Amino acid sequence: MNCEHARLLIGADPRSSSPELAAHLDSCPACTQLREEMLAFETRIEKALQQPPDLARVKPRRAAPQWREWALAASVLLGMAALLGVWLLRPSDTLARDLVSHVQHEPDSWLAAQQVSAQGIGAALHGAGVALDVDSDKITYAQSCWFHGHYVPHLVVQTAQGPATVLILRHEQVPGARSFHEAGLNGVIVPAAAGRGSIAVLAHGGGVEAVAREMQQDVRWLPEPP
């Protein structure tokens, strides 16, 4: 018997004994050492087999680290904050988009060159309960348009940088001035100086802030029509 065969027998059955194996072990310290090792291991195997694993003890669910709980809580809060932010911003974003859309649906307003009469301006403003202290020769378009459930004055004012659309939004509140750029239009929405409502100015060029500032000074609210 050689060492390879002896190791196979020892590994397969450490307690086995045969004259051939015994003879080999007498002359092979390495295999003898392996057998002693395997016999010790066999005792452990026998002891282990006496009791199948207690499944209830197996794989204890480790408590999640505290940092993980905090991270989870932070994620939830962050998500809620993001949702809140989106919700808070939603009116303004929607307002800007709707303003652009409204202007795009009245492309003729940009083409008007003749100034609108004071009577025509008055008609556009009156329905919305707005009065405007502005030189009438700058206004080339004045309509009362249905926007967000109300009639609002839609004006086009001629400036040094080209025509600018002004919509006076008595029922739209904004916390502060906000600029936007969409579909090739520059725009700004500012709170009206009268303390409520807002004014939106849109133009293909610049200067919308200057027009908005001027309009803030000029707009006055009249008693709201019934």
Added chain:
Amino acid sequence: MRIIARGLAANAMRNPEPDSPVLSIGGRPPGADPGAPITRLFESLRPDLLRFAHWLARDRALAEDIVQESLLRAWRYRDALKDPAAARPWLLTIVRREHARMYERKRLELVPLEDVADSCADPRAADTEDDLFVLRHGIMRLPLEYREPLVLQVLGGFSTEEIAQELKLSSTAVLTRLFRARNKLRVLCGMGGVAEVAEAQAGAP
């Protein structure tokens, strides 16, 4: 046979037919005689059978089903048990075959080993209890082809030839599987494997 069946009365099988010991698992029915010798014999071996089935099936509930079916079968063929001293290996063989039959009858839901056993993380540093814990789960992790002959040999007390006969393998193939089973356990437990060259000589099945 390394493990001899526990001592039994020589006239145990000469008693009149006892009640089925299977029924004792779920509660003894009225009229059952718990004192009947074969009932006592089967009942005394039940923990061994359950442990054996548990190692094979790797699931306690499944093991109980297997043992129940096995005892029913044993009860049905109890006349084949001529020598009560051979009851233990006889019943263990029935359990093994019942386990194999269950796998043949239906595709059993395998117990996910990840749920059964954690890896042998640094077993060398473990104390005795943890060492056994690791070893138990190492055995559970063994594929059935290695686990079955090992359990038959160590727990059932079957010789290599008996295992070969039961598993319908050659003795050399059984030796190889037993060698590989222990070798895998050694590796799992951080002891290092016995040189694989010995396997080559025997030739894998």
